[in-house]
Amino acid sequence: MEDIIYGRNAVLEALKSGTRTFNKILISKSVHPSEKINEIIDISKEKGILFQFTAKENLSKYDEYNHQGIIALVSPIKFIELEDFLSKEHQNSRIVMLDGIEDGQNLGSIIRTCVCAGVDAIIIPERRTCPINSTVEKASAGAINHIDIIKVNSPVSAIQRLKKSDWWVIAAEAFESDNYYDVDYNNMNFVLVMGAEHAGVSKSILKLADFKIKIPMLKNFNSLNVSNALSIIIFESVRQKLISER
């Protein structure tokens, strides 16, 4: 099994993270020279990773990807186990659980936001989630290599397991719920559950939630994109944390 990473940012971030094994990097001879390409070459040399300059035509089999002239063939993402994650010490830790996000762009963008917000791990269910593929890696701008990703068979069992270890469960839900900024996110370990754009968080998880939160809208329009909704909520927790530390 081999993954493809494409585009300067995604390749560079994967290299820097040191969490992936690189089999080969292919660079088009006609690529625009840039600082990032130079950095990729420098790190490859330093780490003894094979890289090849090649004719543009040789990359044509990858043209379904918007590869900007650079492709890396790497080992797949390593997932971690929920138990391994929980065996570490946690204080004011934050997990994001995605309940059925099927769009690769959204998934990548959510991972990127989670890394910027210092989220500790992302839980994704095996089923009803888009695979972690090149699109996700690209949309995450390589962020996927900087955060623990936990795959679970059953999101409900994972939530029950977290509750047993005194994690608080916060579910984003559009109706009959508190405003997201009225929750005090400090001084607890919490898991924030975001649902699919149309279906929302599943009923069985809503039942287990300690808080159900919504983002109040100023205009009566259907809703926010899930990646934007997550950004708004998780950065409210960052805001509260930074203000409490003043």
Add this chain to the structure above:
Amino acid sequence: MEDIIYGRNAVLEALKSGTRTFNKILISKSVHPSEKINEIIDISKEKGILFQFTAKENLSKYDEYNHQGIIALVSPIKFIELEDFLSKEHQNSRIVMLDGIEDGQNLGSIIRTCVCAGVDAIIIPERRTCPINSTVEKASAGAINHIDIIKVNSPVSAIQRLKKSDWWVIAAEAFESDNYYDVDYNNMNFVLVMGAEHAGVSKSILKLADFKIKIPMLKNFNSLNVSNALSIIIFESVRQKLISER
């Protein structure tokens, strides 16, 4: 000139808004029946808009779009003039200006967020911005029909014009700036300027800014996607507004 709108949400929202002239709606005979499709048919009947059920093959020329079996041929978006916008009365009004956003997905997603946040208008420059096409309309989930879009030749002149009318200028800038949540967004008309992902807000606009704000990151990673960054900032202004009204 005719625009194509595709996908259930985008078509439905354009119909509801009443801001577009529909020439024709094409629905694939093999489309999954759904509440939204029924609503589209009901509104079309009510408004006397031509709709046709057609064999899937007849939509094949639109297959570059992820159309979910529904296509509408409509009049182009109507833009409004900055002077016309300013001639209305404004109190605690909010504009978002996009300085060089070239990705259609991002642009659509930003428009959707702006509508949810009750932003009054979006200013986009004629040049260095992706065209308002079907991709943008789809990514906005039809939100583009629910907000004033102002196209300007020169973003700098537009900012100068706004300042002349006492609008405050807030620019998002990653370095040497205030945290976005330390600005008091109430009791002023403001324009929030968001820059392109790599280049940021142009220097000539930064010079005119009353506030330069950043989103503090908890992990040293390159940056947020521009659509997520906008969501975080604009919903902080919503949060402040709703809290001040309690």
